[in-house]
Amino acid sequence: MSNLAYEAHIDEDDGEATALRSVRPIPRISIQAFCETEAVAGTVERVGQDRRMMKTHLKVHMGGIATALDFYQTAPTPNLIILESRSEPKDLMDQLHQLSEYCDPATKVIVIGHYNDVGLYRELMRAGVSEYMVAPVTMPEIISVVAGIFVDPEAAPMGHSIAFVGAKGGVGSSTIAHNVAWSISTLFQSEVVVADLDLAFGTANINFDQDPPQGIAEAVFAPDRVDEVYLDRLLTQCAEHLSLLAAPSTLDRTYDFDTDAFSQIIDTAQRSAPILILDLPHVWTGWAKQVLTRADDVVITATPELANLRNAKTMIDMLKKLRPNDAPPKLILNQVGMPKRPEIKPAEFTDPLGIEPVAVIPFDPQIFGQAGNSGRMIGETDAKSPITAQFAEIARVLTGRSEIKAKKQRSLGGLLGRIKRKK
Numbered sequence: 141m142s143n144l145a146y147e148a149h150i151d152e153d154d155g156e157a158t159a160l161r162s163v164r165p166i167p168r169i170s171i172q173a174f175c176e177t178e179a180v181a182g183t184v185e186r187v188g189q190d191r192r193m194m195k196t197h198l199k200v201h202m203g204g205i206a207t208a209l210d211f212y213q214t215a216p217t218p219n220l221i222i223l224e225s226r227s228e229p230k231d232l233m234d235q236l237h238q239l240s241e242y243c244d245p246a247t248k249v250i251v252i253g254h255y256n257d258v259g260l261y262r263e264l265m266r267a268g269v270s271e272y273m274v275a276p277v278t279m280p281e282i283i284s285v286v287a288g289i290f291v292d293p294e295a296a297p298m299g300h301s302i303a304f305v306g307a308k309g310g311v312g313s314s315t316i317a318h319n320v321a322w323s324i325s326t327l328f329q330s331e332v333v334v335a336d337l338d339l340a341f342g343t344a345n346i347n348f349d350q351d352p353p354q355g356i357a358e359a360v361f362a363p364d365r366v367d368e369v370y371l372d373r374l375l376t377q378c379a380e381h382l383s384l385l386a387a388p389s390t391l392d393r394t395y396d397f398d399t400d401a402f403s404q405i406i407d408t409a410q411r412s413a414p415i416l417i418l419d420l421p422h423v424w425t426g427w428a429k430q431v432l433t434r435a436d437d438v439v440i441t442a443t444p445e446l447a448n449l450r451n452a453k454t455m456i457d458m459l460k461k462l463r464p465n466d467a468p469p470k471l472i473l474n475q476v477g478m479p480k481r482p483e484i485k486p487a488e489f490t491d492p493l494g495i496e497p498v499a500v501i502p503f504d505p506q507i508f509g510q511a512g513n514s515g516r517m518i519g520e521t522d523a524k525s526p527i528t529a530q531f532a533e534i535a536r537v538l539t540g541r542s543e544i545k546a547k548k549q550r551s552l553g554g555l556l557g558r559i560k561r562k563k
């Protein structure tokens with residue numbers, strides 16, 4: 141395990157993640173970029189890898205406006221063209237006028253230039269260019285400009301989606317998702333929707349003591365019918381500010397889904413509540429990967445055993461790759477201190493992963509069993525329990541009200557540091 145520790149790095153670029161936090165996903169548009177420098181081309185490539193751009197089709201060409209001119213003599217123009225140009229203002233305007241002859245009137249144009257010139261900016265706006273950006277440009281800047289053009293400013297703000305998944309089955313991911321959802325709804329009086337995505341075996345209905353006639357299956361099997369009114373009929377009220385999209389938890393049918401199966405219901409739920417908790421089963425299917433990639437935050441729950449560590453590591457690595465511009469997934473260590481079980485110590489578990497856990501929750505079969513069997517949340521059965529306080533703290537971290545508390549001494553890292561210093 142010690143070799144893994146060397147790979148650990150916590151210096152994620154949280155600045156970019158923060159800059160993009162409030163940007164809504166970009167709709168299904170086609171984008172072509174024509175770049176003159178590797179720097180801008182590289183940044184635009186990174187734009188295309190962002191999860192908010194997943195519905196768009198983006199192609200990056202090298203060669204600036206001249207190449208675009210050639211290209212569009214025979215090809216139709218897309219929804220958006222991004223043009224980089226190092227030309228002086230006058231030449232740039234001439235080239236753009238030539239290009240406009242081939243441009244569909246509905247096509248939007250963003251120009252990335254190398255001259256910081258107010259006169260040029262005004263002239264470009266008059267000519268119908270949507271935005272002029274001066275190089276060097278950053279990835280979040282480009283995404284924000286694209287969002288400014290294509291995301292409807294009148295649209296209701298999107299709720300924050302948080303996906304919970306276990307590093308293995310049975311680690312307590314669903315239990316934590318439900319308790320955290322309940323904490324957010326009671327502590328902050330904020331509307332929360334819990335969606336149980338484990339259609340065959342989901343336990344949200346048991347944990348919240350509900351037996352609704354309809355739920356998430358209706359939405360997944362009839363995605364065309366899903367809108368906010370329809371969603372309202374599928375929701376079951378569990379607490380004052382908490383409602384549930386319950387799983388059928390029956391085996392009458394099988395549940396093989398397309399990659400996009402949950403997109404419609406998730407989009408709709410995000411438009412109707414400020415917080416959406418997605419309770420995923422421990423699977424790696426096309427749809428699960430899609431849901432995890434597109435969620436605003438991902439929380440991985442693991443127990444302190446080797447298989448959990450291996451799985452948590454592969455999941456975190458993959459999610460970092462799929463979500464290069466987002467904060468890494470959050471980690472919760474659960475069922476820690478089970479009697480007689482040999483366990484990996486929390487510090488040794490988290491060091492190879494390079495992330496601090498949001499919480500380390502003790503194994504407590506009494507408290508969890510009692511709440512589970514009575515269909516209530518731990519905050520209801522044991523309001524004063526330290527575990528209730530832990531769920532409240534997780535709720536604060538996930539809603540941006542509190543930061544993850546770093547441990548004072550990262551034991552293994554400290555050890556490695558000392559070894560390195562001796563050399």
Ligand SMILES: Nc1ncnc2c1ncn2[C@@H]1O[C@H](COP(=O)(O)OP(=O)(O)O)[C@@H](O)[C@H]1O
Pocket residue numbers: 306308309310311312313314315316343474475476501502503504505506508509512
């Ligand atoms: N910290 C804990 N201590 C004791 N039991 C726990 C703890 N966390 C979860 N459990 C229990 O573990 C079982 C599995 O939890 P569940 O949330 O269904 O796991 P998952 O969703 O990861 O499959 C449940 O019976 C739950 O009450």
Ligand SMILES: [Mg+2]
Pocket residue numbers: 313314315338420421422
């Ligand atoms: Mg579960």
